[in-house]
Amino acid sequence: MALQFPLAAVLLLLSAASTVKTAAAANALPGCSDKCGDLTVPYPFGMEERCYLGDRFFINCSQGPNLDQPPTPYLTTGEIIVTNISIDVGELRILHYRGRDCYNEEGNQTHRNSPELWMSPPYTISDTKNKFYAVGCDTYAIMRGFRGEEEFITGCMSICNSIDSVDKNSCSGAGCCQANIPGGLHNLSVKLSTYNNHSDPCHEAQNRKDFACKANSKCSNRPIKGSVGYLCERLPGYEGNPYHPDGCTGDDYL
Ligand SMILES: *[C@@H]1O[C@H](CO)[C@@H](O)[C@H](O)[C@H]1NC(C)=O
Ligand SMILES: *[C@@H]1O[C@H](CO)[C@@H](O)[C@H](O)[C@H]1NC(C)=O
Ligand SMILES: *[C@@H]1O[C@H](CO)[C@@H](O)[C@H](O)[C@H]1NC(C)=O
Ligand SMILES: *[C@@H]1O[C@H](CO)[C@@H](O)[C@H](O)[C@H]1NC(C)=O
Ligand SMILES: *[C@@H]1O[C@H](CO)[C@@H](O)[C@H](O)[C@H]1NC(C)=O
Numbered sequence: 001m002a003l004q005f006p007l008a009a010v011l012l013l014l015s016a017a018s019t020v021k022t023a024a025a026a027n028a029l030p031g032c033s034d035k036c037g038d039l040t041v042p043y044p045f046g047m048e049e050r051c052y053l054g055d056r057f058f059i060n061c062s063q064g065p066n067l068d069q070p071p072t073p074y075l076t077t078g079e080i081i082v083t084n085i086s087i088d089v090g091e092l093r094i095l096h097y098r099g100r101d102c103y104n105e106e107g108n109q110t111h112r113n114s115p116e117l118w119m120s121p122p123y124t125i126s127d128t129k130n131k132f133y134a135v136g137c138d139t140y141a142i143m144r145g146f147r148g149e150e151e152f153i154t155g156c157m158s159i160c161n162s163i164d165s166v167d168k169n170s171c172s173g174a175g176c177c178q179a180n181i182p183g184g185l186h187n188l189s190v191k192l193s194t195y196n197n198h199s200d201p202c203h204e205a206q207n208r209k210d211f212a213c214k215a216n217s218k219c220s221n222r223p224i225k226g227s228v229g230y231l232c233e234r235l236p237g238y239e240g241n242p243y244h245p246d247g248c249t250g251d252d253y254l
Contacts, residue, residue, distance in 0.1 A: 036061035037070030042087050047073075056122065080117070091126065099141070101192035109197070117188040127183035132156070135176045137163050138198045145185035152182050159195070162207040201230040215247025216240075 027042060028034035032051035034041050036059060046052030047061045059082060060074040073082045075094060084093040102111040117125070125145065134141035134156055142155035156177035160166065166175025202219035205211050213219045213232035220231040232242035240248040 033061075036073040039073045039082060040085065041073070042085060045085055091129075092123070099190045099192045101136075101139070101194060103194070103198040107197035112192070114192065115190045119186050119188070121186055123186060124183075125181055125185045125188055127181050127185075130181050132179040132181055133171055133176060134158055134178075134192070135166060135171075136194075136198075137161070137166065137175055138194045138196050140193055140195070141177075142191045142193075143179070143181070143188065144191070145182070145188045147182065147184045147186075152185060154179050154182065164207065205230055212243050214242060214245060217242030217248050 028046060029043050029051050032043070032046050032048055036047060039059075041047060041059050041061075043051070044053035044057045045059050046057065047059050052058050055076060058076050060077065061071045062074060063071040074080060075082050075092070081095040082092060083095060084091075086092075096117060097113070097115055099115045100111050100113055102109070104110050119125075132141070132143050132154070136158050137160040139159075140155065140157040142153060144151065144153045146152070156179045158173075158175055158177040160175045163175070167173075170176075171178050206213075206219060211219075212230075216235050216238040217232045218235055220233050234240070234242050234248045238248035240246075242248055
C-alpha cells in the first residue's frame with residue numbers, strides 16, 4: 001500500500017536544503033543513521049531522538065529476536081512496516097496485514113480480522129497506487145475512509161459456486177472483485193462479511209467430481225445433526241436410491 005504525505009512545510013525545508021547540495025533529499029541529519037535494514041530513511045523521517053521532524057516521522061527500527069535477520073522499520077509507534085520512502089514523490093510504501101474472514105465446513109467462523117489504518121493527515125491513501133480487492137465465493141468487502149470529516153464507503157462482492165472457480169492469475173471477476181479507492185482518504189477501515197457463512201454445501205458440492213446426488217435427485221442443505229455435508233433427495237414422482245450410480249427412476253419405467 002502507498003501513502004502520500006504532501007506537507008508544505010516538509011517540502012519547503014527540503015528545497016532549502018537542496019540549494020546547498022542536490023543530493024540532500026536522500027540524507028539524514030548529521031549524526032543520524034539513514035538506514036534501517038534495506039530501507040533508506042531520509043529526513044524528515046528519522047530513527048533517533050532529534051533526528052526526525054515530529055512524532056509522525058519517527059521510524060521505529062526494531063531488531064527482532066533473530067539477529068541474522070535485518071531490523072524492521074515501523075512507522076511511528078504502530079505495526080505498519082515501511083518498505084520505501086520517496087521524498088521526491090512524497091510517498092511512503094507500507095505493508096499492512098490482510099483482512100480475513102474464514103469458515104469451516106460447518107459454516108462456523110474460524111478466523112476474522114478487520115484491518116484498520118488510523119492514519120490522519122499529512123498521510124493519505126494514494127488513489128493511483130492502491131486498489132481494493134476481495135477474494136472469495138461468498139464474500140462482500142467494505143472499505144470505509146474519511147476525507148477531512150466526510151465519510152466514504154465503497155467495496156465489492158464476489159459470489160461463485162466453488163472455490164475452485166477462483167481465478168488465481170488475475171482479478172477477473174471469477175472469485176475476485178475490485179474497487180477503486182477515492183483520493184485523499186485517511187483513517188481507513190475494512191470489513192469483510194458473507195451472505196451465507198460459506199455454508200451452502202450443495203452449491204459447492206455439485207461442481208465436484210464426487211458429487212453424490214445421482215440422476216433424478218436433488219441436493220438438500222437440510223442440516224444433518226452433528227454432521228457435515230448435504231443430503232440427496234428423490235425428485236417428486238421418482239423412486240429408488242438417490243445415491244445409487246443409476247440414480248432414481250420414475251414410476252413409468254417400473
Ligand atoms: C518499536 O517496535 C517494537 C516491536 O514492535 C516495540 O516492542 C517497541 O515498543 C517499539 N518502540 C517504540 C518507541 O514504539
Ligand atoms: C522507492 O519509490 C520510488 C518512487 O516510487 C522509486 O523510484 C524507487 O525505485 C523505490 N525504491 C525501491 C528500493 O523500491
Ligand atoms: C458450529 O456452530 C454450531 C451452532 O452455533 C455449534 O453447535 C457447533 O458446536 C459449532 N461447531 C464447531 C466445530 O465449532
Ligand atoms: C482519524 O484518526 C485519528 C487518529 O486515530 C483520530 O484522531 C481522528 O479523529 C480520526 N478522524 C476521523 C474523521 O475519524
Ligand atoms: C452465520 O453465522 C453466524 C454466527 O456463527 C450466525 O449468527 C448466522 O445466523 C449465520 N448466518 C447464516 C446465513 O447461516
